[in-house]
Amino acid sequence: MNQTLGARPSPDLTGANVEDAGEHNRAVVLRCIHRQAPISRAEIARRTGFTKPAIARIVDRLLDEGLIMEARRRHGLRGQPAIELEINPDACFAIGINIDRDHLTILAVDAVGNVRARVHHEKRFILPTEFLQLTSDAISHFQRSRLIDDARLAGIGLAMPDWLGEISLLGKPRAYQEWTEFDVRAALENLTQHPVFIENEANAAALAELDYGLGAESSSFFYIAVNACPGGGLVLDGNGHRGAMGLSGEIGWLPIADGGDGKAQKVQLLGEIFSLFSLYDFLSRQGVEVSVPHDLLTLDTHGRRLVSQWLKEMSAHLAVAVKHIGMIVDPDAVLVGGRLPIRIVDELLRYVHEHLDANDVTLPSLHRASIGEDASAMGAAAMPMAAALMLASADVAQRTRSPLKNMDRLNS
Incomplete structure (x- = not known):
């Protein structure tokens, strides 16, 4: 079965059982729609190499699940107008958090990367306790204002520098070293029932470009x-x-x-x-x-x-x-x-x-880069979104990863 999706290789199916293969095919179609939308069923079949009946079954399932939507009919071609498919923006949501030495940005993002809400604090050297309070307040605001559907929240992503409290910087307070001992993963997991994804902030910005730029x-x-x-x-x-x-x-x-x-x-x-x-x-x-x-x-x-x-x-x-x-x-x-x-x-x-x-x-x-100052926060949101939409950029390790600490160990 010949499958092509842009320049990206399809995952190896060697040894996969029928159920695994079905999930794989579903993921391939969803990725194709995510990358190429708006796109017709016939175009999906051509790009993936799947048969038209197989595409029809997979697309019907994705429509029933609310992950995709029929966007419009394409006129001007011979025969019946083609119905184009897109990711449903309301299929799922994600919260992306970016903490750095000079700011905190928290975004609520929908399934196609639209920013539904933004909370930004332009402040240097925010300490862990204040970070948690500001993050909790922002999430509560998103939920109370119905800016996102909490039942469809795919997770919370955090993008932050490694060794956040350890790099020597002019004006850095001594208390900022608290970040080295602070278990940010445990703190966020105590804050929410949703999955928490963590990545280095530059890697997260790269992921934002990969999926949305x-x-x-x-x-x-x-x-x-x-x-x-x-x-x-x-x-x-x-x-x-x-x-x-x-x-x-x-x-x-x-x-x-x-x-x-x-x-x-x-x-x-x-x-x-x-x-x-x-x-x-x-x-x-x-x-x-x-x-x-x-x-x-x-x-x-x-x-x-x-x-x-x-x-x-x-x-x-x-x-x-x-x-x-x-x-x-x-x-x-x-x-x-x-x-x-x-x-x-x-x-x-x-x-x-x-x-x-x-x-x-x-x-x-x-x-x-095509995404501006919020790239790391967008990348933070992209992590749970990639998992929910089964994108090629999804990384299960982000569910357990924590920021690097104790820089002195690099020299030991």
Whole structure:
């Protein structure tokens, strides 16, 4: 049985029994509708290789379950107008939470990725107790306001950096180390009866692109998140790739040699010089105070000139990172996103392209990520949604995973 779904391989059916095969076929059809909607039954049959009677049975079942809907009739073709199918937005819902060193964002998302509600707190170094209270309040608000159907809630996803309380940062309070001892999984599971999914925030942002963004065009890419601290997420053949220890994509550890014009080179980690906090610090030393990403869009001419100066300096380092990623991982593309405003990401990428050889076929293409500042929260919601809709990006390990802690163990 020949099955194709874009560039993504179908799961191996070797040794599957009839029931397993039936669930697999159902998942293949659901994924096809999710990726290609609106799409007719005949087109699903062509893309999956299943017979038309098999497609009819599977589609009828998905319609009965409320997972998909008949959207419209396509006119203009010979014969009866084709009925197009889509995922039912109300089929299920998910809550996506993103906690970082400078904010907390909580989204309520429907089955096609529409954000039904958003709660955002622009605040630095939120402690675990406050995080739990704010999260509980947001979930209660979503439920009381009927913004989501709690009976159809697929789960709650959390995207957060590894070693959240351990990275040394200017202004970080001593109490922030509480995150190292805090069992965030247990706390969230005590807060809700729904399944809890956890992932690194950069990996989550990559999953958001995979299921709701540029993943429709590229099944292998590296995501660079420009946040309070930088992060990276890797997608290979339509699946998130974490590595043996969960360290895949940790681009902040990339050593960068700094120092031109005949000066002795100083080797620094990319994470020490390329981040939102690094940009804020650079501007502060020049007498320009910025504390949140939106402030970068309201600067005067002097401030904008300083931002451009910093971007040009960072572009050389980012170009080196892109070259390394291209040679080691060989993805289709490198996407740059995170909390850096879109206009500034575009300016950064213009400078990066100046350091890259347009004729070098070994380089991956470089693009701005399609999902903006809420990418990690969207990716957090995408985890339970992928499980509910049986998408290729679903990962059962997210149901038991917890953030990495105790960084000193890496050096032991």
